[in-house]
Amino acid sequence: MEHLTPDAVRTHAPAGLAALLVDAVDGGASVGFLAPLDPAEAAAWWSRVAEEAAQGVRDVWAAQGPDGRLTGVVTLVRTGTANGRHRGEIARLLVHRSARGRGLGRSLLATAEAHAAATGLRLLVLDTQTDSPAERLYRGAGWTVAGTIPDFAADPAGTLRATTLYYKRLG
Numbered sequence: 001m002e003h004l005t006p007d008a009v010r011t012h013a014p015a016g017l018a019a020l021l022v023d024a025v026d027g028g029a030s031v032g033f034l035a036p037l038d039p040a041e042a043a044a045w046w047s048r049v050a051e052e053a054a055q056g057v058r059d060v061w062a063a064q065g066p067d068g069r070l071t072g073v074v075t076l077v078r079t080g081t082a083n084g085r086h087r088g089e090i091a092r093l094l095v096h097r098s099a100r101g102r103g104l105g106r107s108l109l110a111t112a113e114a115h116a117a118a119t120g121l122r123l124l125v126l127d128t129q130t131d132s133p134a135e136r137l138y139r140g141a142g143w144t145v146a147g148t149i150p151d152f153a154a155d156p157a158g159t160l161r162a163t164t165l166y167y168k169r170l171g
Helices: 006-026 039-054 104-118 134-140
Strands: 002-004 058-064 070-078 087-095 123-129 144-154 160-169
Touching: 002 006, 006 039, 006 058, 006 070, 006 087, 039 058, 058 104, 070 104, 087 104, 104 134, 123 134, 123 144
Parallel strands: 087 123
Antiparallel strands: 002 058, 058 070, 070 087, 123 160, 144 160
């Protein structure tokens, strides 16, 4: 697992990171984009993430396969409000479809959680599409369901789906 610097995010944005995001959307993951996702749009999103990383708002970790290709990524977003500096959000946990089922998602999540705890965060939140495979990962990693919101976000096909909110106390 590699903690990516803002420059590394910029370097990986046009190819590796964009490919992970396109793969996730093509695979039906509800991660904020509709299908088909243009690789240039995905790369532009990651370029904005690099700027957030440079500002200290977002941390990014990536995993590579034996061939050097990025196989997974997770980001941790820090809350900017004065009364919320104790919490962060796990955002965009993506594992390439070819690398799933080997514990990479759990490893990426654990890396972000450990960093969050080590840097003083005491509470993490995330959301995911209700009844998605990701729910099994989060529940298995000790996350608690806070609630479900119907019709919260459109899936990549444009169909409105429920979203489940999760939280995890650290330390």
